[in-house]
Amino acid sequence: MSKSIKLKKGLDIRLMGEAVTVKTNLAMPKMVSVKPSDFHNLTPKMVVKEGEMVKAGTILFHDKYIESVKFASPISGTVKAIVRGEKRRILEVLVESDGQQSYVDAKSGVLSGMSSEQVKETMLAAGLWPYLNQRPIDVVADPKNAPKSIFISAFSSAPLAPDYNFALQGKGEEFQAGLDALAKLTQGKVYLTLNAKVASNEVFKNAKGVEINTISGKHPAGNVGTQIHHIDPINKGEFVWTVNAQDVAIIGRYFVTGKYDTARIIALTGSEIKDPHYFETISGANIAELLKDQITSDNVRVISGNVLTGDKISKDGYLGFYHNEVSVIPEGDQLKFVATKGWFGPGFDKFSNSRTFPTWILPKSKKFRLDTNTNGEERAFVVTGELERVFPFDILPMQLVKAAITDDIDSMENLGIYEVAPEDFALCEYVCTSKIDIQDKIRQGLDLIASECM
């Protein structure tokens, strides 16, 4: 039975620099990076050494505690460097391309004849497993757990998010193969949730073997956490896995072609980009090439991912494992005179969900050029009721955040910590008057739950 969900709460932040649906094919990047930091709480154990030759699909490292979860190289070439940080923690593994892109020989059989266990083994061995994320805790799925369902969101509603309709155009076969593979991993259903506001393309509409629901509303309607909450909520002791739509196609591609080919379409967006549009590249690609002649000012922040949940990277940094876009916005590291640009000013350049700024009076078509300034200092919680307006869950956000801050495990469990991921709180963090790093607090709460209760 297909559901149609309507959300009343939420917020669409209108930013400048949305990508137009034009695609540039980039040459295979010269250097890629696989960053253990993209996978929360992962302790990697290296399999290869510096200087070793690898193919696309060769395992670089695996999870020290769950050895079956492996991480593969997206290109063929040489392991250039294993960059370590404090206490010799591995920060990233750099692989230099040999320019040929040869793949590890596939061992995949025909998907329809494979058992659940075989699909799992294949995915683990191929390095595809990290595309599966697990709720609760929001980490790479543990293959020992049986998920009650698997969720895929067919769109992203985050500011400047890439259009998956465009990114997956013509990839119906791969996407369907990915769905079929995922269906074998769970006893329950695979849910695909479409955007009710915009027509989805055939790839999504014709998806088979899944339950299709629709959702409409402002961000975070496209967040998979919101969809889980309204369709098949997680209770304590249950697991739900989630996969990004483009990653489904990458999984499917492996089963169709037998290649670990992480080619994906990413959007280059943001107010500081000359010509925001789409690029075809691969996971972990160096973005220096991408940004060449595209940035319009010097003092910018480059973000792998969207502006609400992405990671800060340098101008010659690398695309994150899960990310489908690169956003570039101005840095806000300047003093701002209060009567013109600060708390005493008219504030026509500010996008505020509260009516303390005149955002509400401006036409809906106006887009904003927001920088990374916090627009104020951190304070204790004072204002109430503002987080609830952008949090479409039957969960009390402020109380849950407070429970997380105070390490109150009982309250966190009761208030619904098992259902949420930090990204669900991104908008709460955005609107918070007291400038509290809410996503970070929720992450700390989840880490505590992971160590004490899982």
Next chain:
Amino acid sequence: MKFLEKIVHKHEPKFAKGGKLEKWNPIFESFTTLVFTPAHTTKKGSHIRDGVDLKRTMMLVIVALIPCLLFGIYNTGHYELVAEMGDRSLPYLDQFWSKVGAGAFVVLPLLVVSYGVGLTVEFVFGVIKGHSLHEGFLVSGMLIPLVMPADVPLWMVAVATVFAVVIGKEIFGGTGMNIVNVALTARAFLFFAYPTSMSGDNVWMAGKEVDGFTGSTALGDLATFTSDKMMVAGSEVVEGTSQAAISAFENSYSMMDSFVGMIPGSVGETSVIACLAGAALLLFTGIGSMRIILSFVIGGFAGGLLMNAIGSNPYMDLPAAHHLLIGGFAFGCVFMATDPVTASQTAFGKIIYGFVGGLLAILIRVLNPAYPEGVMLAILFMNIMAPIIDHYVVQANVKRRLKRLKTA
């Protein structure tokens, strides 16, 4: 503003960590952030942030209080002249500018003392605890003079402010952590510590009063309705019936006068119109909670009706609507009950909090004439009850979620 920016950058190193004035950094920071939004940037998580911050929020509350302040200045000036002449029938708009001058002469010193003393205490705590000034007191400092009788000695305001900031707020951890409303703590402190300066007939009008003149307020008069000797504006109600008492009362404090605010009372509380103007701004910007304000008014009205229904003394017969217009009801409802830190924090909790607060305010007024200003006590009481209300609302959410688990 480049030259100011240069000054800030020039002096910054001295106050930075390791600089010779490091200890005074909180004060330096407090003043620079009044002029410049600091260059703090996001580190991870959400890279962009909403424009609103606590300074913006508090500034708008202060703006919302300005109508009350201005009206309070005029009203204080008016009753100072009334007291000097010993004549309550002085036309309200006569001698406009001399009233403004007289009122300003009384109210502005209250304001200066409240802000001066309060901010000093805040800075002392800021330096000790190493944080810059938190904005909460900017509003409290404005509220304190507005809830004082005009005749209160300045040193009492100073003592009350110190008490409210230290005991009411800082020992709990500062702005955002306090349990009871800071401004009401100041008022309650004086109310119980120096009752003769905070209640009775001789404190509401500043200046020297001529012999035999009584500067009583509406609430003070109403309190006498429960006794044998009913007084209205200094003269006894001869015919001791309820009807006569109410009509004498309405003669002195008509609904219209109470609504406009042309009655004696604490400095900023008398005008319902000014409070409504403030409420409009608070509700429009979303800073004040519609749930609290509405349910508080409904609760007060229900309390009035309940008293009418019992009607065992003339005070109980006062029309319910009139209750909402006199004393600090409107002011407390708009500016005190809505304080987000001390009110209930859950949506449904706010409705209960407001309703019970309004109801209690009227009950305390009518049933316990020793405390004519029931609104203050009702809000303080509800401040203390708010966490309990929230607890049950949160438990309801928890139970609903558990039920889902069972049915699933």
